[in-house]
Amino acid sequence: MSASTLFKNGWRAALLPVALVVIAQVAATVTQLESDSLASPLDIARAFVSVMADGSLLRATLDTLKAAAIGCVVGVGAGSLLGIVLGLFRIADDALDLTIELLRPIPVVALIPVVMMLLGFGAKMEIVIISLGLLWPSVVLARVAVKEVEPRLMEVSNMLQLGFTDRLVKIVLPAVLPQLFMSLKLAAGYALVVAVTVEITANPLGLGYGIMMAQQALRPAEMFAYLIWIGAIGWLIGVLLNMAQRGFFPAFVKGERR
Template sequence: MSPARVLKSGWRAALLPVVLIILAQVAATVTKLESDSLASPIDIASAFVTVMGDGTLLRATVDTLTAAATGCLLGVGVGSLLGIVLGLFRIADDALDLTIELLRPVPVVALIPVVMMLLGVGTEMEVVIVALGMLWPSVVLARAAVKDMEPRLLEVSAVLQLGFAARVRKIVLPAILPQLFVSLKLAAGYALVVAVTVEITANPLGLGYGIMMAQQALRPAEMFAYLIWIGAVGWVISLLVNAAQRTFFPAFVTGEDR
């Protein structure tokens, strides 16, 4: 995509948010908005500058991204390995299929009380919750990727009498790596959502906790500043992951990501 086309597309994408911001500011000015639940765009911008200037927002961002990234990598790594095992060994797949289908629909937020009882509050608890949220989707995607492999590749590994580790390293991983990256791509954005949710409901750290503190202190401008910042962080993560996909796996880039 040419720079001119990127610029033109960017202007089109920014048009609606800019119009909404202007309309919101006009409405707040005309009505002389004074509310414990709403704030004007100017007040939100002022609150953003304040929390960014005193370091509060940056510290919260580091806490959230650390937990989200660690949990994402852990969940995707363990889930992908388990999915590969299930894809390669029919006996293991049959033995664990019912267990996976029973556990997979359980909302990850429902596990927060259980993990809190085991680990208490803190970063470790948040990492475990995020990892559990990433685990089952990664299992399903990796298992499907292995089952969709060219059968002759596995026949080659059998002829070469490769052990499990060698078969995974030399045959399976090179064949399914693009699909595993898609799994990581999907998990990256979801991990941020889970991390913020945990912080809002249970963990006194990070961006989610900042939202809760602003809400309880009746500072709506600060609350909306946190919300907008979370959206911006998620957008940047999406851009970085899409850029990595275009670089390393261009054949798997969809039209909307180009």
């Protein structure tokens, strides 16, 4: 999209959020809002500046992002590896399919009490839960990707009598790399969701804990500042990964659009 069309369509897109903020501010000023659950946009902005200035917001953000990133790498890595193996060896796929289908629907939040009991609170517990949550989706995506690799590439690798590692590194991985990146992109958004959920439910650190504490201390402005910040981070991660995907795999992105 060129700059001029962005400008032309941009005002339409921006109208609704701007109008909502203005209406909220006017309503808050007119009613002279004093509330334990609502805050005016100006108060929210002020609260945002103050939690930003004392460093608590940045520290919480770092905690959350660190857990999400490590969990994402571990979960997608292990899941993709398993998925590739299942995609390559039909016998492994047949054998494990039933077990995976039975384990997959367990909601990841149900594992919070188990991991909490085994590991206690802290970053480690959060990372384990995030990677467990990302494991199955990555397995499924990688398995499909490997099964859709051009069969002639596999024939070539058979003819060249490549060993397993050679076949993996030289033929399969390059062929499924775009799909793996897509899987990582989906996983990154999900990792943030799981991280915040774990923090809100149990783990006393990070953004989820911050927003929960702001609510319990009856500081609505701070609570909404956290909420908007969490949304902004999720949005930013999505935008950055989309940009990276377009940069690394332009052909694949075009195919996705089609």
